[in-house]
Amino acid sequence: MSKTETKPKKAPVKGKAEEERQVPIFVMGKRYDVPASLTIQKALEYAGYQLIRGCGCRGGICGACGTVYRFPNSYRIEVGLACQTVVQPDMYITQIPFFPGNKAVYDIETLPAEGGTIAALYPEVFKCVGCGTCTRSCPMDIDVLGYISKAIQGDLKAVAEGSFDCVMCGLCAARCPSEEVQYNIAILARRLYGRYIAPKAEHVTQAVKAVESGVYDKALKDLMKKNMDELKKLYKDLEIEPDMAEESWTPQNRSHLGE
Numbered sequence: 562m563s564k565t566e567t568k569p570k571k572a573p574v575k576g577k578a579e580e581e582r583q584v585p586i587f588v589m590g591k592r593y594d595v596p597a598s599l600t601i602q603k604a605l606e607y608a609g610y611q612l613i614r615g616c617g618c619r620g621g622i623c624g625a626c627g628t629v630y631r632f633p634n635s636y637r638i639e640v641g642l643a644c645q646t647v648v649q650p651d652m653y654i655t656q657i658p659f660f661p662g663n664k665a666v667y668d669i670e671t672l673p674a675e676g677g678t679i680a681a682l683y684p685e686v687f688k689c690v691g692c693g694t695c696t697r698s699c700p701m702d703i704d705v706l707g708y709i710s711k712a713i714q715g716d717l718k719a720v721a722e723g724s725f726d727c728v729m730c731g732l733c734a735a736r737c738p739s740e741e742v743q744y745n746i747a748i749l750a751r752r753l754y755g756r757y758i759a760p761k762a763e764h765v766t767q768a769v770k771a772v773e774s775g776v777y778d779k780a781l782k783d784l785m786k787k788n789m790d791e792l793k794k795l796y797k798d799l800e801i802e803p804d805m806a807e808e809s810w811t812p813q814n815r816s817h818l819g820e
């Protein structure tokens with residue numbers, strides 16, 4: 562996050578937006594008055610910050626916008642995703658766009674798909690004291706302590722399934738008294754489970770074979786010859802899957818699928 566203006570933006574010219582209630586928030590100690598309906602992320606931008614780090618999908622998926630905040634007269638540190646959490650009066654806010662947690666380096670192709678692999682790469686998993694702070698810190702409502710317990714037991718499937726919704730925001734690790742990096746343990750389990758244990762999806766196997774057979778090569782080469790305007794037009798004209806489409810929906814024009 563970087564600051565591009567020294568002063569908070571003034572309220573917009575008279576209109577609906579001006580009538581909206583403004584609330585004070587504090588960003589790294591400095592007060593800004595922002596519309597009460599904004600998420601923390603939008604409020605930061607409203608206040609003049611340019612989000613270079615700590616901002617990705619803006620939709621609660623990428624986990625880039627982990628944020629800690631606190632209210633006056635409360636000892637409690639609260640956490641949330643900046644793109645999903647609406648501002649409240651007197652929030653003291655700091656983003657933690659990156660948490661420097663331990664990350665094992667490995668080649669998934671050479672790792673044994675067994676629970677002991679977690680213990681070998683992340684022996685600190687056994688330091689967990691079961692306090693549950695990780696679970697209370699998780700903006701995705703994941704039972705983090707639950708999957709860490711399963712990691713200790715070496716149950717790859719349970720860790721993979723229990724951590725499936727993890728967005729890697731790092732908030733659990735930031736607050737763990739045992740210095741676990743829960744999300745890296747979890748992604749190791751999901752990689753091992755996905756690579757070696759989960760049943761293979763037949764349609765994905767077929768799709769990979771189709772790619773390897775070169776069925777899309779011509780369409781890809783044609784695309785690469787197009788200039789920016791042609792690409793934009795193609796994108797605009799693309800047949801989009803309707804919101805409530807049947808599972809069997811396919812586009813009318815299937816030429817780009819090599820058909």
Ligand code: SF4
Nearest residue numbers: 689690692693695737
């Ligand atoms: S915060 Fe850390 S020590 Fe506490 S339960 Fe979670 S993993 Fe264990």
Ligand code: SF4
Nearest residue numbers: 699727728730731733
């Ligand atoms: S498990 Fe940890 S890293 Fe994953 S979403 Fe929850 S708090 Fe974020």
Ligand code: FES
Nearest residue numbers: 617618619624644
């Ligand atoms: S910006 Fe991706 S989760 Fe918030």
